[in-house]
Each structure stands twice: as structure tokens, then as C-alpha cells.
Amino acid sequence: MLQLTRDGEYAVRAVIFLAAQPEGKVSLINEISVEQEVPKSYLSKIMQHLTRAGLVKSRRGAKGGFTLARTADTITLRETIEAVEGPIFLNVCLIKKGECHRDDLCPVHPVWKEAQKKLMEVLEGKTMADLVKDAEAIKKSSKRAMLRKA
Amino acid sequence: MLQLTRDGEYAVRAVIFLAAQPEGKVSLINEISVEQEVPKSYLSKIMQHLTRAGLVKSRRGAKGGFTLARTADTITLRETIEAVEGPIFLNVCLIKKGECHRDDLCPVHPVWKEAQKKLMEVLEGKTMADLVKDAEAIKKSSKRAMLRKA
DNA sequence: GGTATTTAAGACTATTTTAGTCCGAATATA
């Protein structure tokens, strides 16, 4: 449907949450679920994918939980989404040769290629560190707006 | 899944086919289906959507068939796709306010907004007339390549 | 060692979407 699924959305929320935590902080499914408004049992699935994809480190047992596996500035939006949704292709014809009807003769193929490239540029251009910084800036500016109103 | 469905793909094929026909030519479901490799009964559904959306004119009965309802240079790729898939939104948060988790405080929202804008620019930047022209150019250049080989 | 805590893995489910097919009705031509 040319639309991000809940999996992708929830993965992004979870990784941003982890990225925003202070160094060394270990987060529980429960915390993330409540804070980011993601169903707990569903989130547990998402976290597993993120762990296997190497974005997140997990530890079981008491004092266990999740942390980022790498620094937030090395994790892009694209990587986070693809960790749970699989590789993004705006059209099947981009997956590999032969998927495309009339292969190299299709005039629409280059258009999808360009659209794909632009989308990837946007999703790769934002790291989790960027997003945490953006979130802080938004919070500050909205606080200022509140004060002005009061 | 962040991927165009068959509906969208088939709609584009059908409209390009109509755009490539000589002035006044009326095309049958059957022709389009064979030429563009789209299942006939499925295509019939697609054509109905395109007709209702005002991109295509239909006439029933003997000597009936389909033509473009407007000139090919006024029909964009975006319009064609949205005629059968409904409006494109890369993320639910773009549909309307309130769909977004933590509304204006979400740092990812602006990123989706930008991605959406870029995608739309690409899909609106190509009209069916452009695509027909591109197809002709591709055909010519591939013919030249064949001749060089032979 | 035992107990409490926490993630891992996978089975299970309901709903929606996707990708079609099929048929009878309506409409136009000749």
C-alpha cells in the first residue's frame, strides 16, 4: 500500500527511545511500551528483530533489558525500518531484473529508480542521534510557546 | 509494505498504453490485457476505477472500448496511481493530525513529510505524454544497439 | 541452590488487503 507498517513505526519509536537514554541505561520492554505507546507483547517481537539485526543489544534475566548495540549516530532511519520490514522497494521492478515487465524497455522503471533513490536519501540522512537532537529542540521550543501563552 | 500494489502497476501500464495510441483509437480490454500482460478480468476492474476517476472514457457495446478522457500531458503518474490505490501517504501520521503519536512533538514526522514531498515531486513530474516519449526513445536506442551487434 | 526477573522463541488468532475470477445486466452497433 505504499505505506509504512506498524512494525516500522514501532521500531523507530523504540530505537529513538533507546537513543535518548543516558549512557549505560538499560531499558525494559515495559518502559518502552508505556512510554512509546506500543502494545507490550507486540513490542517484544519488534525488539527481537532489532536485536537480531544488530541494532540493539539485549540481556535476559534480572537487571536485563535493552540498550543500543551501536552509537546513535551510526543508526539511520532506513536501517531501523529495514530491520523489521525487510528491504524497501517502492516497486517490485526495483527488486531485481526480470521482475520488471518488458525489462529495460519500460519507461516507468527509471522513474521508480529515482523515487527510490530520493526516499533512501531522506531515510539515510537521518540518524537516531539527529532525531533525539531534533526532539529536544522541539520540546524546548514548545515549552517557550507555552510560557508565552501563560 | 511501502510498495506499489499490482493495482497501481497495472493502472500505469493501461494508461500509458492508451496514451500511446493514435488519436481517436478506441482500445479494448482484450488488447490492453494482452499487450500489457495484465489478467483480463482483473484489468476490467482497474479500467472501471480509472473511468470513475475521470482519467479514462469508456463506451459499451459494439465498437466500444477505452480512450483517455484527457490529453496525455495532463495526466501524471501520481494521479494514475492514486486513481486505483487511493491517496498515497508514506506513513499514517501524514494522513491527518491526531493520527500521529505525540502529534507535534514527534521528531520523525518532519522526515516523513519531506520524504512524501520528494516522492510526490517525482510522481507528479512525469506525465503520460512524457512516458510515451521516453518509451519511444528507449525503443529507438535499443534498436540501434541491436544493429551494432548484428 | 532457589527464586524472582526478564528476554527469546514460536504457536496461535482475527481482520484486512491483495490479487484475482466469474457472471448477469446494461448499453451500443448494425
Added chain:
DNA sequence: TATATTCGGACTAAAATAGTCTTAAATACC
């Protein structure tokens, strides 16, 4: 009237989506 052709909708099978739930495994602490 016979023939051609789209229209509209019912129908279907398979896959994706969006979850839930239960049991097992690992870890920490007493």
C-alpha cells in the same frame, strides 16, 4: 434481433497485518 463490449458486484484463496499468549532460557541476588 444478434453481437460486441463495458459495468457492477459477488465470490474466493492466499498472504500480510497486527496482535496475544505460553513456555523456555538466561541472569542476578539472597
